[in-house]
Amino acid sequence: MTSSIFLLKDDKELLEMKETPYDSEDLLQQLLQDYPALLTGDQINREQPRKWLLITREMGVPDTEGGKDRWALDHLFLDQDGIPTLVEVKRSTDTRTRREVVAQMLDYAANSVQYWSIDDIIRSFTYTSEKAEKDPGEILGTFLFNTENPDEYWERVQANLRRGNIRLLFVADTIPAELKRIIEFLNEQMNPAEVLGVEVKQYTGRQDKNKTLVSRVVGQTMKAIDTKKIRSGAPKLWDRESFVQQLRERAAPGDAEVVEKIFNWCNSNGFALKFGRGVDQATVRIGLDIPDKGFHQIVLLEGYGDLAFFFGILGKYFQFFKENEARIQLLHQLNAECGFTFNPGKIDSYSYSPISTFSDERRVSAFLSKLEWLRTVIAQEHQKD
Numbered sequence: 001m002t003s004s005i006f007l008l009k010d011d012k013e014l015l016e017m018k019e020t021p022y023d024s025e026d027l028l029q030q031l032l033q034d035y036p037a038l039l040t041g042d043q044i045n046r047e048q049p050r051k052w053l054l055i056t057r058e059m060g061v062p063d064t065e066g067g068k069d070r071w072a073l074d075h076l077f078l079d080q081d082g083i084p085t086l087v088e089v090k091r092s093t094d095t096r097t098r099r100e101v102v103a104q105m106l107d108y109a110a111n112s113v114q115y116w117s118i119d120d121i122i123r124s125f126t127y128t129s130e131k132a133e134k135d136p137g138e139i140l141g142t143f144l145f146n147t148e149n150p151d152e153y154w155e156r157v158q159a160n161l162r163r164g165n166i167r168l169l170f171v172a173d174t175i176p177a178e179l180k181r182i183i184e185f186l187n188e189q190m191n192p193a194e195v196l197g198v199e200v201k202q203y204t205g206r207q208d209k210n211k212t213l214v215s216r217v218v219g220q221t222m223k224a225i226d227t228k229k230i231r232s233g234a235p236k237l238w239d240r241e242s243f244v245q246q247l248r249e250r251a252a253p254g255d256a257e258v259v260e261k262i263f264n265w266c267n268s269n270g271f272a273l274k275f276g277r278g279v280d281q282a283t284v285r286i287g288l289d290i291p292d293k294g295f296h297q298i299v300l301l302e303g304y305g306d307l308a309f310f311f312g313i314l315g316k317y318f319q320f321f322k323e324n325e326a327r328i329q330l331l332h333q334l335n336a337e338c339g340f341t342f343n344p345g346k347i348d349s350y351s352y353s354p355i356s357t358f359s360d361e362r363r364v365s366a367f368l369s370k371l372e373w374l375r376t377v378i379a380q381e382h383q384k385d
Contacts, residue, residue, distance in 0.1 A: 005203050005212060017203035017212055022091055022173055028200065029074055029089050031213070032171065033057055036077060038200050039087070039169065043217040052077045052085070053143045056124040061108050062115045066345055073108050074171075076124070080143070081235060081279055082156030083194075084121070085167040086112065092174035102182055105168050109193065113166065118158040119312075119349050151285075151297075152276045156235070159281045159302055162352070165192040175199050175218050183219035192280075195219060238275045238282040243303055246282045251305030252356035258364055259301060259355065262286070265368050270375060288375060290382055293317070298374065305355050309334065309342060312349040320377050324348075330370075337366040 007015040022028045032038055033054060041050030059076040060069030075087035088105050129136035140150055160166065170183060175197040186195040196219040203212040238246075240263060247256040266273055266286060272295060276283035282303030287296050296317055300308040311331060314321040321327050327347040334340045339358040342351040358367055 005214070007205065007210065007212065015205050015210060017205045017210065020202050020204045021093065022202055025089055025091050025094070028091065028171070028173065029057065031200070032075055032087065032089065035213075038213060038215050039077070039085075039171075039198055040215040040217055041079070043215075043220075044167075044196060050079045051143065052079060053125075053140070054128060055121055056128045059124060061111050063107075063111050065115060065343075067115070070111075071104070071108060073112070076121070078121075078157060079167070081160075082153055083160050083165060083167055084112070084116075084157065085169060087169045087171055089171045092172050092176065101170060102179070102186075105170065109164075109166060109168055113161055113164045116161060117349055118154055118161070121157060121161075122154060148277065155276050155283055155285070155300065156278050159278065159283055162302075162306070163192060163281065163304065165280075167194040167196070170195075170197045171200060172197070173199065173201055180218050184221050184224070187219045187224040188221060194224075235277040235279050237277050238284070238303070240273070240275070243275065243282040243284055243301075246303035247305065247355075250303060252354065252359075254359045255305050255355045258359050261364055262301075262368070265371075269368075269372060271371065286371075288378060290378070293382075296378075298371070300350070301355070306352050307340075307355050308350045308352045309340070310350045311342075311347045314374075315348065318378055318381055320381055334367070334370060337370070338363045 003019050005017050007017055009015055036052035036054055039050070039052055041052065044050045055076040055078060057075055059073040061071040061073055062068060063070040073086055074089045077085040077087060079085060086105065086108055088101060088108070090101050125140075126136045129139050137150070140153070144150070144153060168186075170179065172179075175183070180197060183195055183197045196217055199214075199216045199218065201214045201216075203214065204210065244256050244260060247259055263273060265271075270288070271286055272289050274285040274287070274295065274297075276285065284301050285295075285297045286299040286301065288298070289295050297310055297313055299310070302308075309331075311321075311327045314330075315324075315327055321330070324347060328344060331342050331344055331347060331351070335342055339360075340353040341357060342353055358364060
């Protein structure tokens with residue numbers, strides 16, 4: 001049975017508008033691309049309504065490290081907290097909304113957190129912006145109200161992705177009761193991931209000249225809200241004390257002591273510490289402030305106990321590391337001498353390893369010696385310039 005809504009025009013004419021199916025799935029996808037507000041962020045979080053930054057339509061999802069895309073997600077959005085929001089669209093006339101789409105979305109979620117990199121996301125965002133003949137920097141600045149450093153925002157996206165702190169949105173003109181029950185169950189069980197449905201119903205008037213779209217979120221239960229309370233709240237600027245405290249609470253035993261040694265060494269040896277913003281995960285960038293060139297990040301530490309080394313930045317900005325061989329050699333030295341497990345396939349970007357892998361004194365000393373060597377190499381190169 002279709003429903004109606006009534007539009008009162010100029011306080012004189014009452015126009016009946018009938019619920020109308022979409023002519024095609026692509027039409028609903030295009031509406032979301034053009035009008036992300038249809039995802040009704042105020043219903044997802046009433047205290048802090050979600051805003052949406054479109055990364056791209058048809059975001060590729062690989063199923064192996066460095067592999068080709070196996071699937072294409074309908075839309076990828078980010079919210080203001082840097083939470084990747086995966087959107088899959090189906091019309092109610094497509095019976096796959098009941099079963100297949102759930103398995104499909106879980107495939108996307110499991111493989112995206114495993115195989116997407118922040119470089120993939122930034123590249124897709126840049127392509128989408130430029131295709132629309134807009135400047136990606138201006139779009140991001142407007143989205144962030146120019147109150148946050150874009151690098152810090154992308155780091156939050158990266159941290160959320162690594163933790164599986166993502167949002168899955170099933171979008172249709174009607175969410176069937178069977179799918180609604182599945183969404184509610186998944187949303188209550190999954191943490192930190194959030195799973196919701198969004199109905200976007202279309203109502204048309206005479207000869208389809210007038211159109212109204214009505215959105216409604218399904219899947220929010222009190223149990224799910226209580227489970228995910230940690231996601232709520234404005235991002236805060238972390239500092240040394242709060243970063244170390246999170247390590248003590250969330251990371252492996254001994255990680256906090258290792259990081260304290262690194263912080264003390266950095267403060268005495270010319271390395272800058274740039275603490276990030278985040279709702280629930282602390283981050284700090286370690287790098288060098290180079291005159292006339294600004295801050296160059298080399299290492300990222302995360303409050304849940306991981307360390308990322310940015311081989312790609314070394315290759316991009318410093319002549320010594322332009323050749324792949326120099327970065328590969330550095331990676332193997334770090335793995336052999338410090339106990340890291342950096343991936344040799346990541347020399348053009350960054351690779352992660354648990355802080356706990358180099359927790360003994362000898363390995364920490366080897367790591368700090370390698371940072372000192374990097375500082376010397378970069379300083380000599382800067383002097384030549």
